[in-house]
Amino acid sequence: MGEDVVKKRKIVIADDNRYVNDSIMEVLGDYGFQVIQAFDGLEALKAFEEEMPDLVFLDYRMPGKDGMDVLKEIKAKDPNAPVVFITGEGSEDVAVQAMKAGADDYISKPISMPEMVQLANKLIRDHEILMETLRLRDRGDAYKDFLVTITEAIGEAVVTVDSEGYIQFMNPMAKELWGNDAELKGQFLGVLFDDPGDDILGDIKSSLEQGMERFEREHLFKRIDGSTFAGLVTLSPLKQGKYKGGIVIVVRDLSQVEEMRRQIINAEKLASLGNVVEGVAHEIRNSLTSLGGFTRRLERLIEPGTHQKIYLEYIIGDVERLEKMVSDIEEYANYAKIHKLSFSKVSIEDVIDEALIQTFSKQDLTGIQYEVDIPSELEEINADRNSLIEAFWHLFVNACEAMEGSGTLTISVSINQKFIIVNVIDTGRGIPADEIHDIFNPFYTSKVYGAGTGLSKVYMIIEEHHGFITVNSTEGKGTHMRICLPKKLIVKSDREKTLQ
Numbered sequence: 001m002g003e004d005v006v007k008k009r010k011i012v013i014a015d016d017n018r019y020v021n022d023s024i025m026e027v028l029g030d031y032g033f034q035v036i037q038a039f040d041g042l043e044a045l046k047a048f049e050e051e052m053p054d055l056v057f058l059d060y061r062m063p064g065k066d067g068m069d070v071l072k073e074i075k076a077k078d079p080n081a082p083v084v085f086i087t088g089e090g091s092e093d094v095a096v097q098a099m100k101a102g103a104d105d106y107i108s109k110p111i112s113m114p115e116m117v118q119l120a121n122k123l124i125r126d127h128e129i130l131m132e133t134l135r136l137r138d139r140g141d142a143y144k145d146f147l148v149t150i151t152e153a154i155g156e157a158v159v160t161v162d163s164e165g166y167i168q169f170m171n172p173m174a175k176e177l178w179g180n181d182a183e184l185k186g187q188f189l190g191v192l193f194d195d196p197g198d199d200i201l202g203d204i205k206s207s208l209e210q211g212m213e214r215f216e217r218e219h220l221f222k223r224i225d226g227s228t229f230a231g232l233v234t235l236s237p238l239k240q241g242k243y244k245g246g247i248v249i250v251v252r253d254l255s256q257v258e259e260m261r262r263q264i265i266n267a268e269k270l271a272s273l274g275n276v277v278e279g280v281a282h283e284i285r286n287s288l289t290s291l292g293g294f295t296r297r298l299e300r301l302i303e304p305g306t307h308q309k310i311y312l313e314y315i316i317g318d319v320e321r322l323e324k325m326v327s328d329i330e331e332y333a334n335y336a337k338i339h340k341l342s343f344s345k346v347s348i349e350d351v352i353d354e355a356l357i358q359t360f361s362k363q364d365l366t367g368i369q370y371e372v373d374i375p376s377e378l379e380e381i382n383a384d385r386n387s388l389i390e391a392f393w394h395l396f397v398n399a400c401e402a403m404e405g406s407g408t409l410t411i412s413v414s415i416n417q418k419f420i421i422v423n424v425i426d427t428g429r430g431i432p433a434d435e436i437h438d439i440f441n442p443f444y445t446s447k448v449y450g451a452g453t454g455l456s457k458v459y460m461i462i463e464e465h466h467g468f469i470t471v472n473s474t475e476g477k478g479t480h481m482r483i484c485l486p487k488k489l490i491v492k493s494d495r496e497k498t499l500q
Helices: 018-030 041-051 067-077 092-100 113-153 172-178 200-208 255-301 307-338 348-361 385-403 433-438 454-464 494-499
Strands: 010-014 034-038 055-059 083-087 105-108 157-161 167-170 215-222 228-237 247-253 344-346 368-373 380-383 407-415 419-426 468-474 478-486
Touching: 010 018, 010 041, 018 034, 018 113, 034 041, 041 055, 041 067, 055 067, 055 113, 067 083, 067 092, 083 092, 083 113, 092 105, 105 113, 157 172, 167 172, 172 247, 255 307, 344 348, 344 385, 348 368, 348 380, 348 385, 348 407, 348 419, 380 385, 385 407, 385 419, 385 454, 385 478, 433 468, 454 468
Parallel strands: 010 034, 010 055, 055 083, 083 105, 368 407
Antiparallel strands: 157 167, 157 247, 215 228, 228 247, 344 380, 407 419, 419 478, 468 478
């Protein structure tokens, strides 16, 4: 079996006095050190650069370069390199200057060899400890940077709290989810929840202490602006070092899942309702045809100006209104049943422009201003152009009608990680809170005329594009419609392909 080879520690001795240099080399050699001799400053620098010694003993007065200059150059190359300055007897001022210049220690002539050996062992050991500490720190910093990079890249919110429940870290997704303008670090974790309970930290720790490494549950969270969102929260305890007792909180935003779940339920309801309404509308039309026909015959038989004539005119007006409503209902039922989408590359900017032209050219809206903010070089999407134009036209018309002849319509487009988003904001009368969830139902309307099918078509068209709509409204202040179309439908335009 081969013997273990112990690496000898290298020491450079730089002293122009050959007797002193040889003596030091002999003593240190006896103690197992590998000694490299240098007799002037230039040789000392060369030995340091080539041999990378564990320690340098450096005399003050040497030809070529004096010890102080050599010390400064060594420390410039490696600030952590151990250097001991050798001074003459009574040269305390030189020793002070050397220490200020970076020397780790000094030793005075005449040299005590036991003291030199002891000092060499101590400085080399201290240097090895320092290097290991720096290596571990760099490794820890690299690992920390690695973890931070991961938390920034994942599409879920990551929050850490200390053992007292105070927030220590939030990744970019968490800041975006709760509000980018919010500074939550240092606040108690209850600020994240809509209803944190009396002792949320105790409840969490109690759950984690029941033999589980982590647990998951759905919860309602509260953003800084006061709005709420549903999320799937995963909690895991921290068990190591200074972080022991803390908790890692990972939250997956379920808002879109909840919205799609609600839309699926609504779609099923609408399909059933459409079948019923189609049959009812047909029967009503038959009755209205008879009622309208006979009423108009009676009207021709009665003299103008009589009470009977006035009553019949009221009846005819109501019949015509009902006939228009039934036509709207039948048109919606037919549209829902037989229309087919034809997807192609479509510019959202062109769709919005065309919908605005149709909105403002077909009626007098001179008291209403509109503002459009669309990013330049916006990518195209796969969509049915005519259907999207109709959807936005209905949205713009409803917004303008809500402003009752005066106000501002604002349309803006943005993109996040998953969706292309169109915001339609008006300064109109707003929608009562208890009616917001009904506005996309067919035949719901707050108008005197019409069957209320416009927003139902919008809902249907956006859903068929695999998107969804959210609504925020305040009575007396206006309404914000947010239309989200999946980013997966985005494709590069021909122009961009040509440029590539």
